[in-house]
Amino acid sequence: MLKEERHAYILQEVRVHHRILLADIADTLQVSVDTIRRDVKELDEAQLVKKVHGGAVSLDYNIYNYVAKDNFLQQKKSDIAKKAVRLLRDDMVILMGGGTTNIEVVKHFPPNIKLTVFTPSLPLATQLIQHPTIKIIFLGGVLSKDAQISVGADTILALQQLRVDLCFLGTGYLSVKEGLTEYDYEVVQVKKAMIERAKKTMVLTVSAKLNSVQRFQTCPIQDIDTLITELDPEDATLTAFREAQIQLL
Amino acid sequence: MLKEERHAYILQEVRVHHRILLADIADTLQVSVDTIRRDVKELDEAQLVKKVHGGAVSLDYNIYNYVAKDNFLQQKKSDIAKKAVRLLRDDMVILMGGGTTNIEVVKHFPPNIKLTVFTPSLPLATQLIQHPTIKIIFLGGVLSKDAQISVGADTILALQQLRVDLCFLGTGYLSVKEGLTEYDYEVVQVKKAMIERAKKTMVLTVSAKLNSVQRFQTCPIQDIDTLITELDPEDATLTAFREAQIQLL
DNA sequence: CAAAACACTGCAAATATCTGCAAGTTTATG
DNA sequence: CATAAACTTGCAGATATTTGCAGTGTTTTG
Numbered sequence: 001m002l003k004e005e006r007h008a009y010i011l012q013e014v015r016v017h018h019r020i021l022l023a024d025i026a027d028t029l030q031v032s033v034d035t036i037r038r039d040v041k042e043l044d045e046a047q048l049v050k051k052v053h054g055g056a057v058s059l060d061y062n063i064y065n066y067v068a069k070d071n072f073l074q075q076k077k078s079d080i081a082k083k084a085v086r087l088l089r090d091d092m093v094i095l096m097g098g099g100t101t102n103i104e105v106v107k108h109f110p111p112n113i114k115l116t117v118f119t120p121s122l123p124l125a126t127q128l129i130q131h132p133t134i135k136i137i138f139l140g141g142v143l144s145k146d147a148q149i150s151v152g153a154d155t156i157l158a159l160q161q162l163r164v165d166l167c168f169l170g171t172g173y174l175s176v177k178e179g180l181t182e183y184d185y186e187v188v189q190v191k192k193a194m195i196e197r198a199k200k201t202m203v204l205t206v207s208a209k210l211n212s213v214q215r216f217q218t219c220p221i222q223d224i225d226t227l228i229t230e231l232d233p234e235d236a237t238l239t240a241f242r243e244a245q246i247q248l249l
Numbered sequence: 250m251l252k253e254e255r256h257a258y259i260l261q262e263v264r265v266h267h268r269i270l271l272a273d274i275a276d277t278l279q280v281s282v283d284t285i286r287r288d289v290k291e292l293d294e295a296q297l298v299k300k301v302h303g304g305a306v307s308l309d310y311n312i313y314n315y316v317a318k319d320n321f322l323q324q325k326k327s328d329i330a331k332k333a334v335r336l337l338r339d340d341m342v343i344l345m346g347g348g349t350t351n352i353e354v355v356k357h358f359p360p361n362i363k364l365t366v367f368t369p370s371l372p373l374a375t376q377l378i379q380h381p382t383i384k385i386i387f388l389g390g391v392l393s394k395d396a397q398i399s400v401g402a403d404t405i406l407a408l409q410q411l412r413v414d415l416c417f418l419g420t421g422y423l424s425v426k427e428g429l430t431e432y433d434y435e436v437v438q439v440k441k442a443m444i445e446r447a448k449k450t451m452v453l454t455v456s457a458k459l460n461s462v463q464r465f466q467t468c469p470i471q472d473i474d475t476l477i478t479e480l481d482p483e484d485a486t487l488t489a490f491r492e493a494q495i496q497l498l
Numbered sequence: 499c500a501a502a503a504c505a506c507t508g509c510a511a512a513t514a515t516c517t518g519c520a521a522g523t524t525t526a527t528g
Numbered sequence: 529c530a531t532a533a534a535c536t537t538g539c540a541g542a543t544a545t546t547t548g549c550a551g552t553g554t555t556t557t558g
Contacts, residue, residue, distance in 0.1 A: 499558105500557100500558095501556105501557090502555100502557080502558100503554105503555080503556070504553105504556085505552100505553080505554065505555085506551105506552085506553075506554085507550100507551085507553095508550095508551090508552105509550090510549090511546105511547090511548090512545100512546080512547080513544100513545080513546075514544080514545070514546085515542100515543075515544065515545085516541105516543070517541090517542080517543095518539105518541095519538105519539090519540090520537100520538095520539090521536100521537085521539105522535105522536080522537080522538100523534100523535080523536070523537090524533105524534080524535070524536085525532105525533085525534075526531100526532090526533080526534090527530100527532090527533100528529105528530095528531100
């Protein structure tokens with residue numbers, strides 16, 4: 001194998017996954033880690049990748065974005081995500097909706113976890129593609145420009161063929177009295193189908209969004225199994241949900 | 250064996266495999282490695298291949314030019330995109346594959362055009378979402394991490410329900426003899442289905458990619474209606490395609 | 499702060515390249 | 529047609545590059 005081929009392979013991997021591990025590449029290409037280290041060093045000197053301890057990252061992939069954006073709300077979402085990933089086990093099949101909280105969950109996926117994720121969300125799928133071991137099935141359909149998810153009959157039909165372990169819903173407004181509500185009718189239809197096809201439904205939301213109500217109902221409160229917020233499960237804000245028999249994390 | 254014959258053979262091998270090993274060629278042609286080395290040196294000086302330690306690689310595979318070439322390549326892709334959008338009319342229904350050239354086409358869509366676009370490509374859908382008047386239908390399926398498009402049975406089945414006006418294919422390698430080829434088998438299956446469901450198929454590619462061949466055939470040259478490159482349709486490079494009755498833009 | 503993972507250095511073996519040369523082949527020319 | 533000049537090819541020996549490994553230093557992580 002030519003050095004140039006290895007270089008091309010490394011660049012390709014960096015383009016697709018935004019980051020690589022030297023050991024992975026060495027293993028795949030059947031050469032020593034030292035060789036890959038030297039390759040990456042050259043690519044770094046040629047300003048094609050950025051070499052870091054243990055691997056390399058893409059130049060345009062802005063790691064600082066992630067930290068810089070770490071504002072107050074982001075911190076809460078990160079806390080929610082950490083709780084959510086604790087529910088995951090290898091070989092689970094899950095459904096994920098859209099929203100920045102769910103994206104945060106994907107960022108917190110353990111690097112080696114083996115999951116099958118079904119999603120109608122374009123941004124979520126884009127985030128998932130960067131994970132090395134997740135199998136992603138995108139639920140096709142008409143793309144809603146607002147929500148950036150597939151909606152409509154095709155999406156609902158595709159959902160009806162599934163039976164998954166968990167469903168993570170990251171958008172929407174939850175209230176004890178009105179249940180889960182939404183302002184977009186088409187999104188409601190998709191979420192209904194998602195909840196129906198999952199054994200357990202988890203709602204992920206920052207506490208500020210609780211007790212709000214929107215125009216359309218996705219489901220009554222009883223259909224929600226678990227509520228994950230940034231708050232301690234014992235927090236007084238959540239009392240009403242605790243009384244409604246919702247599991248709190 | 251004449252030197253020119255060896256040169257032709259070497260160029261052919263480089264076109265097909267993107268790389269060669271001096272020792273392989275020497276063995277196949279039954280001449281010394283030194284001779285092949287000198288041949289490759291000449292081809293390198295003539296800017297037809299790039300000589301590297303142990304062999305040679307094709308120029309468009311030459312990663313060191315990657316950054317420098319990028320703007321140049323971008324200009325070509327922009328030229329291709331401008332030609333492609335001239336084919337669009339309001340209320341058309343089209344299919345678009347992946348690749349940076351297709352993304353460029355989307356960027357060149359007129360702001361008010363009314364189109365329905367079906368696509369299995371995640372990056373393309375993400376780009377399309379920014380357009381105000383396009384109706385997008387994402388073709389769902391298992392997401393290929395390399396190609397960033399949906400592949401597999403679900404995608405093919407969804408495609409089989411369509412009948413569209415135009416299909417834009419932006420990746421792949423086109424040669425008169427071998428037709429449209431690809432290195433990813435699953436992508437080939439999707440593209441086959443796309444071509445089948447479109448009244449007309451347009452291949453969009455920079456001229457450097459022409460006359461290259463990959464492992465799997467998507468379709469023979471006759472199934473392609475139009476070839477759009479950055480070159481003038483009368484350019485001598487395209488003669489073989491003109492003779493194959495391909496419309497050139 | 500200690501263990502684990504990773505990086506760096508120098509070295510040796512394998513492989514590739516370069517140089518000069520001699521033998522063979524082709525081409526040009528009177 | 530004869531012959532010199534130019535080119536081509538393979539080989540041998542010297543030089544250079546690549547690669548994996550072992551030993552040692554550095555960074556990361558819990």
